Amino acid sequence: MTRPPQPATAAPNAQEGRVVASYGRHVLVEAPDGARTRCHPRGKRQQAVVGDQVHWSITGDEGVIEAVLPRRNVLFRQDEQRTKVFAANLDQVLVLLAAEPAFAEPQLGRALIAAREAGIEPLIALNKRDVQPAFDIAWERLAPYRAMGERVLPLHLHGSDGTARAECEALRAHLRGRVTLVIGPSGVGKSTLVNLLVPHAQADTQAISRALGTGRHTTTRTTWYWLDDGAGGALIDSPGFHEFGLHHIAPQTLARWMPDFAPYLGQCRFHNCTHRREPGCAIQAALAPHGPIAPQRWRFYVDLYEELDAARAP
Numbered sequence: 347m348t349r350p351p352q353p354a355t356a357a358p359n360a361q362e363g364r365v366v367a368s369y370g371r372h373v374l375v376e377a378p379d380g381a382r383t384r385c386h387p388r389g390k391r392q393q394a395v396v397g398d399q400v401h402w403s404i405t406g407d408e409g410v411i412e413a414v415l416p417r418r419n420v421l422f423r424q425d426e427q428r429t430k431v432f433a434a435n436l437d438q439v440l441v442l443l444a445a446e447p448a449f450a451e452p453q454l455g456r457a458l459i460a461a462r463e464a465g466i467e468p469l470i471a472l473n474k475r476d477v478q479p480a481f482d483i484a485w486e487r488l489a490p491y492r493a494m495g496e497r498v499l500p501l502h503l504h505g506s507d508g509t510a511r512a513e514c515e516a517l518r519a520h521l522r523g524r525v526t527l528v529i530g531p532s533g534v535g536k537s538t539l540v541n542l543l544v545p546h547a548q549a550d551t552q553a554i555s556r557a558l559g560t561g562r563h564t565t566t567r568t569t570w571y572w573l574d575d576g577a578g579g580a581l582i583d584s585p586g587f588h589e590f591g592l593h594h595i596a597p598q599t600l601a602r603w604m605p606d607f608a609p610y611l612g613q614c615r616f617h618n619c620t621h622r623r624e625p626g627c628a629i630q631a632a633l634a635p636h637g638p639i640a641p642q643r644w645r646f647y648v649d650l651y652e653e654l655d656a657a658r659a660p
């Protein structure tokens with residue numbers, strides 16, 4: 347390449363903006379006045395993600411990202427052998443589950459670890475309250491999460507009765523003024539939720555497709571939607587659930603991000619206890635029925651510990 351090296355931030359006409367959608371290496375950047383411009387990264391390694399604040403400048407009819415401003419936090423996605431950043435600067439992660447399809451607990455557990463480790467508050471919502479008895483069974487499966495202090499909301503997104511509206515209002519109150527990433531397995535009602543909370547979502551998505559030149563398949567991309575809450579809140583819709591990247595986490599620190607384990611840390615006989623099979627382990631002693639920790643949480647922990655350990659092996 348013959349292009350001379352570019353300074354990272356010193357482009358004379360650089361302006362500030364926020365990344366509101368991404369498609370491959372291209373992103374859509376929103377200026378403070380709301381105008382959106384398709385931008386590409388300056389270098390091979392730099393990658394801006396949805397939620398990023400950036401400096402960018404115009405080159406022809408496209409923009410170029412000059413610099414990604416310092417991030418408050420990031421979430422990773424597992425992409426074959428690599429962990430890649432896919433969203434930044436979040437306040438909250440909404441894990442949307444439903445009475446049906448039944449959720450897989452390890453997926454929920456992984457999402458909560460990803461959020462807690464990044465310093466982002468998780469929020470769990472269980473949709474399809476009208477589907478019985480599946481809803482009550484699923485609600486009961488979430489008892490350990492309520493007991494460890496996680497917020498768990500019942501939802502009936504596709505209902506018109508008064509309770510359904512009250513539940514939606516309760517959810518809105520948790521989203522107000524915050525930037526929330528919404529994740530959940532297919533079929534739980536994620537599109538229903540986005541369309542309910544963001545009446546202009548479909549129009550936004552079409553405009554984003556046109557701007558990014560991606561055709562009709564942008565629903566498989568991460569997208570930022572403003573909430574009309576008068577408080578600067580936004581939803582980030584992102585596909586997928588299972589592929590949260592956790593391999594940057596050291597297995598020895600894993601228990602810290604599990605609120606049901608955290609109260610027992612430092613109480614084991616060995617200071618470097620991994621809480622798997624050591625004697626005198628305070629966490630194993632706190633497993634039900636002797637204590638409050640649900641056995642499936644401990645099995646989840648052991649499996650994830652071993653996965654993280656194997657991922658570190660040279």
Ligand SMILES: Nc1nc2c(ncn2[C@@H]2O[C@H](COP(=O)(O)OP(=O)(O)OP(=O)(O)O)[C@@H](O)[C@H]2O)c(=O)[nH]1
Nearest residue numbers: 473474475476502503504532533534535536537538
């Ligand atoms: N019974 C019931 N069905 C609901 C409720 N909310 C959404 N649904 C239905 O669940 C189905 C899936 O909803 P979507 O919003 O398409 O789900 P999604 O999570 O976006 O699914 P994908 O597009 O596969 O990712 C639709 O048929 C909705 O009408 C609810 O509260 N109760």
Ligand SMILES: [Zn+2]
Nearest residue numbers: 614619621627
């Ligand atoms: Zn221990």
